[in-house]
Amino acid sequence: MVKLIGCFLLCVVATRGVAIEISYAQLAMLQNEGEASLQMSALNHEVTDIWHQHLRLHRLAKSEVVSVNEQTWVSSLLSTEAILSVPNPDHPNQQLVVVDIAKQASAVKILWEMKSMAEDIERQWQYGSLDWKNVVLHQDKSRAMRWWLTTISTARAEQVAEHAIQQGIEYVSVNNAMLSALIQQSRSPVLMQYLWANTPDAFTYQVLQQVPNQLNEADAIEQLIVASRNQPLASQAIMLLAKHYSHNQKAQMFLQSALNDPQLQWLTAAAVGMLKDSQP
Amino acid sequence: MNTVLCLLLVLAASFGMQAYAQQFEYTNTQVGEGLIPLGYPVPIPVDSLTPIDGFRTYQALHLRHLQMSEQSATITRAQIGNTEYARSIWAYTLSDSNNHTESGALEGAALINGGIHAREWQSPEAVTGYMEYLFDHANDNYIAQYLLENLNLVIVPVLNIDGFIQTQRFPKQVTESATTPRDGRMRRKNMRDTDESLVTAFDNLNGVDLNRNNAPYWATNSQRSSGNVSSLVHHGSGPASESEIQALHQAAKLAKEDRLRFYTDTHSFTQIYFTPFTENPRRNDIAGRVATVMRAANNFKYDYGPSAAGGGIGATDEYFANTYQIPAYTLEIEPKTSGAEYGGFGVSHDGFILPGSEVARMRKETTMASLSGLYAMTEVPVLMSAQVWDASGENLVLSLRWQAESQSRVLQTLQSGELSSETDYQLHLTFNKPMRWLENGVLAPFPAVSEPLDIAIKLAGIANSSPVEWVLDAEDGEWRVSDNYHRYKTDTFVLPMRLPSAFNWQSHSLLFLEIDTHDFAGQKLDTNPATIPDWVDGGWQNYEDATGNASSDQGGVAKAMRFIDDGSDMYATSPPPSPPVTPPLPPSADTTGGGGSAGVIFVLIGLIGIWRTAISKSYGEDKQN
Incomplete structure (x- = not known):
């Protein structure tokens, strides 16, 4: 009976977990020693238990096939308070969390679900039943689609982009996240035009920044000039033109005209005139 | 400097010591060997002079600072020093041309430092946000104009330029481990004895933590400051041994040291105002009150963390608090704990990587808070x-x-x-x-x-x-x-x-x-x-x-x-x-005095409540001057 109660308490503790502060030296020991030797180390067993959970979760996040037991185990960790932290180097009484098992378990579950949805998307694509409305309007499916796009070839991505233009532009064109994902994989100039015309957000700026790396010179200049017509994008587009294509006649002509445009004047002057003063 | 590094590289290679660092890469949701998924897009710096929902490149930030100083009569710039890699460090003075407040006092001065720790990208964006607000609202007949006309504000947008550029050169890459990432995007220190490559492992951990390089508590706390050059908190060879810290001292001179009354060093993350106490209780009390004001600006989402007088870690706020006896803070910008607060996975150190979609809001919130603190310290009300x-x-x-x-x-x-x-x-x-x-x-x-x-x-x-x-x-x-x-x-x-x-x-x-x-x-x-x-x-x-x-x-x-x-x-x-x-008290019917208690006043209120006019009169001993 006593043993049973003890086991029960131990299980509860294991499920609830504990927050433990370790030193940087102990963390280095965890990172450097193999799993087997950790069993023998002088570290507190609760610390090594959490580290083992951390390593296992790390492996499971990458797994292509997951057993029911593994799924159950990950689910059991979602509410654990098992945390490893190190002293925050900045402040005497603060810690910096380096391992948070519940958050890691949650991330693993999200990644599994995302991959599962991506497999559905792959099937729908293969069977020609991809429904853009369903994908774009469903947050998790949208995320899965964006992830799926990173796993396919450029040629396939171009086909998917064309499909989006033909079958789902009504939904795709107003969703900067989806447009960005499609553009990054397909480099579709048509979808870029939609993105530059939308109200910019964090996705837009990131895509625009990649234009010089993703397109040939002529196409990039064309896209940057179009983007510059959207006021919040103007500075970035002009600076990229000045930075990468100041040797190009078309870019030069555009920059010259921008210098005479009251809306773009100071942005252009700063980008062109002061570029030589800056110290990257 | 570069010559020395090249020599070291050659020596290391010739002695077979060349080691190659393992690299890791931050991703949104991609998993795999050497990948660290954050659960949100990994921001890359953007070449935009105008503020955006995202982080700007150093070059863009610098051009923006230049542009504002060129176009504004109230923003001037001065070179205050050079980095280890001989880049110019700039300070910007935001103030009108005279030294007097509109009410006839001598103007006080404030110094705000940004970008001392390279990986804390929130910081240069936040302090540039302060400059942009003052630039855009210089004639607002409100707080911006008030600060420009009555305070001498000096801002150093990026102190550790070399380190900042190093993190922006590798916006997704880090070395060492996923749990304790270093260099690349996670470089914290300056670039002393460090090349700009991640591949050569021998120097990746070098550099001096500029926030450990300061008197009066330089090298006094072995737990959070170290003489080991590869330590994250290496304190350098002596107080202010680093050219960046010497530049910060020049910024204090630019602001006029005897006029200083406010200092903030801007960091991320943990969403808190730290302040060191000194032996001066009046200063400590005011530092606490001003922290309350800055926290109030965002409805107290930021915490407050004073530390006891008499000790420290070699941080810049300790230097300014103790040297000048002024309220001095280490502002740690959001998040409080991790990127999980924005829907991310909460992996180790992701608090240093604020999602691009949060940057504009963060910039606005920190601007309002800092301007409120400056407002409190500019003048007392008269x-x-x-x-x-x-x-x-x-x-x-x-x-x-x-x-x-x-x-x-x-x-x-x-x-x-x-x-x-x-x-x-x-x-x-x-x-x-x-x-x-x-x-x-x-x-x-x-x-x-x-x-x-x-x-x-x-x-x-x-x-x-x-x-x-x-x-x-x-x-x-x-x-x-x-x-x-x-x-x-x-x-x-x-x-x-x-x-x-x-x-x-x-x-x-x-x-x-x-x-x-x-x-x-x-x-x-x-x-x-x-x-x-x-x-x-x-x-x-x-x-x-x-x-x-x-x-x-x-x-x-x-x-x-x-x-x-x-x-x-x-x-x-x-x-x-x-x-x-x-x-307001209603007028009193008692003209003989003696209404010396609240009870009497309430009786009077009851008696003559119908007299509720804008102006009232009462007599009483309790109101005597």
Whole structure:
């Protein structure tokens, strides 16, 4: 009976977990020693238990096939308070969390679900039943689609982009996240035009920044000039033109005209005139 | 420097010591060997001069700073030093061209530092946001204009330029481990003895933590500061051994060291204001109060963490707090714990990678908070003038104004007349600063610190040898926002005024205004504007309270605005400080005095409640001056 109660308490503790502060030296020991030797180390067993959970979760996040037991185990960790932290180097009484098992378990579950949805998307694509409305309007499916796009070839991505233009532009064109994902994989100039015309957000700026790396010179200049017509994008587009294509006649002509445009004047002057003063 | 590194590389290679660092890469959701998924897009720096929802490249930030200084008469730049890689370090002064406040005091100075730790990208964006706000709102007749006209603000947008550029060169890559990532995107230190490659492992961990390189507690805490060059918190070879820290000292000189009264070093993350205490309790108290003001600006989402006097870790806030006895902070910008607060996976160190979609909001919130702190430290509030106009607003009846003359102020009577009973007037009170918080141009509470009205006004004095008091109903007045303010929105309070039939100007030997209010930072009025307040040795000098104490840092109820002056000592028989703002007292039927308790007052309220007019009168021993 006593043993049973003890086991029960131990299980509860294991499920609830504990927050433990370790030193940087102990963390280095965890990172450097193999799993087997950790069993023998002088570290507190609760610390090594959490580290083992951390390593296992790390492996499971990458797994292509997951057993029911593994799924159950990950689910059991979602509410654990098992945390490893190190002293925050900045402040005497603060810690910096380096391992948070519940958050890691949650991330693993999200990644599994995302991959599962991506497999559905792959099937729908293969069977020609991809429904853009369903994908774009469903947050998790949208995320899965964006992830799926990173796993396919450029040629396939171009086909998917064309499909989006033909079958789902009504939904795709107003969703900067989806447009960005499609553009990054397909480099579709048509979808870029939609993105530059939308109200910019964090996705837009990131895509625009990649234009010089993703397109040939002529196409990039064309896209940057179009983007510059959207006021919040103007500075970035002009600076990229000045930075990468100041040797190009078309870019030069555009920059010259921008210098005479009251809306773009100071942005252009700063980008062109002061570029030589800056110290990257 | 580069030559030395090349030599080291050659030596290392020739002795077979060349080691290649394992690299890891941050991703959104991609998993795999060497990948660290964050759960949100990994921001890459963007070449935009204008502020965006994202992080800007150093080059873009620098051009933006240059552009603002070129286009603004109130922003000037100065080179304050060079980095390890010989890049120029710049400081920007944001102030008008004179050294005096609009109320005649010598301007104080403030220094804000950004980008001391390379990986903390929130910092350069935040401090650039402060500059952009002041640039865009230089003529707003409100806080931006007030700060530019009354404070000498120096901002160093990026101190550790070499390190910052190194993190931006590798916006997704790190070395060492996923749990304790170093160099690349996670470089913290400067670039001493470090090349710009991640591949060569031998130098990736080198560099000096610039926030451990400072007196007076340099190398005194072995737990959070280290002599090991590869330590994350390596303190360098001596206090201020690093050229970047020497540049920061130059920035203090640029601001004028003897005028400094505020310092913030801007970091991320943990969403907190840290401040070191010193042996000066007045300074500590004010540092706490100003922290409250900055936290209030964002409804206290930021925490507060003071640390005890007498020890430290070699941080810059300790240097400024102890050297200059000023409120000095380490601001750790959001998040509080991790990227999980934005839907991310919460992996180790992801708090340093704020999602691009949060940057514009973060910039705005930190701007409002920092400007509020600067507002509190620029000046204490002073009632500068009082005017009584006739009801039409066309004829000035009475006008008093404090005029600065050298090191003091003199109360000047610009218009003298008499007030009559049963006559409508307008009372205009003008202060030296904006007094109320505005949100979208509308008066709003400043959370837990001030309410939109928060003012109590009386006329008090001696009539027929007895103390008298005429309570004015402040509810009928308003802080002027769109017009009729003096220089800044909400620097003027206008109140309709009508004195009852019992009022007789001629019977008074003393008649003055009694104003109980505070600025939106909660600072009460300087009770003696004749002596000009200044920041000296860790406290306010000449900031008199209700008893005339000039070193309590409290302020009090202003009574210096005398329409009829009998020459008596303002503080001779001062009552205790007034309680918080209360509804105006109705006039009293008891003209013989003796109403010395709250109970009596309530009885009087009941008896003559029907007299609820804007102006009332009461007599009582409890109201004696």
